[in-house]
Amino acid sequence: MNVKVAGTAGSDSRPAAPVDPAPPHIAARGVAVDFRIEERRQRVLNDINLIVPKGSFVSLIGPSGCGKSTLLKVMAGLIAPSEGDMRVAGLSPQEAVKARLIGLVFQEATLLPWKNALENAAFLLMTADETIKRREAFERAAAMLRLVGLDDADKKMPSQLSGGMRQRVAIARALALNPEVLLMDEPFGALDAITREEMSECLLDIWERTGKTVVLVTHSIDEAVFLSREVHVMGTGPARIIETLPISLPHPRTEGSYADPAFAAAENRLRGLLIESHRRRRP
Known part of the structure; x- marks a missing residue:
């Protein structure tokens, strides 16, 4: 928006230059990735252009x-x-990692079996910051375990935790770094349907409380719609973003959100895009 500068007679009252908006938290511009396979170069990502605003929750689906x-x-x-x-x-992503701006959560929790939940949640923080005192690291890890609903399981070993509980520890471990950005690669893919829904609600609660920027990779249309502000749909041959779908469901989102007509509309649109993408892959 142009803002006119008021002034006295004889002063320059031309419109001021527009103020640049805040930079996106994540920005991909023309990103392509080639892999070398059997002495041949194969393009797996092509011309990816993506903007993720700060504090947004977006999903990648395809x-x-x-x-x-x-x-x-x-x-x-x-x-x-x-x-x-x-x-x-x-x-650059490498600089952001060094600055501890990025937290990662994968499909497998990969907890250290000889450490309890609290020790696992503190592990990355203590590894990334050798100057931090053990007590401070454990206090921060304990706070993150409370955030994910595991404050009463801090002394339990990984073998004593369910799949959903182990994944909560993995999320707490990433959050203990206090990153600005949380990147999640199918974190609930190995969980049963009910536990997956519970974890989705837990993740949404964490996002609403912390305001972090979250990027989630998922195969679940329902999960993408329920959690996201935007869903980026990827196609193949090589991969590119074929559509970005805003999700208009109001917050806070609850079980009742699944019955919202906006949920059904977004789900149907995404399903149609994925079906079309699968058809294009067929020889």
Whole structure:
């Protein structure tokens, strides 16, 4: 919006230059990734352009093997783009990782079996910050366990925890770093349907409380619609973003959100896009 500067007679009252909006928290511009397979270069991501505003919750959805996880790994600094530019909080992903701006949660919780829940939740923080005192690290980890609803399980070993509880510890471990961005690669994929719904509600509560930027890779249409402000649909051959769908469901979202007509409309749109994408993959 142009703002006119009021002034006295003879002063310059031309419109001031528009103020630039805050930079996106995550920005991909023309990102492409090539893998070398059997001496041949194969493009797996092509011309990815993506903007994720700060504090937003977005999902990446698409056919199996379409490159969703590859794109997430580019955001996390685990894979360097062959072309284009990826920025997280204005930094390269590698710089953002060093600044502890990024937290990662994978499908497998990968907890250390010889450490209890509290020790596991504190592990990454103590590894990333060698100067932090053990007591401070444990206090922060305990706070994150409370946030994910595991304050009474801090002394339990991984073998004593259910799949959903182990994944909560993994989320607490990532949050203990106090990252600005949380990247999640199918974190609930190995859970049963009811536990998955419970974890979705837990994640939504965490996002609403912390205001972090969340990017979720999922195969579940329901999960993407329930959790997200926007869903980015990826196609194949090579992978690209074929549509970005805003989700108009009001907050707070509850079990009743599944019955909202807006939920059904978004679900039907995403299902149609995925069906069309699968058809294009057929030889």
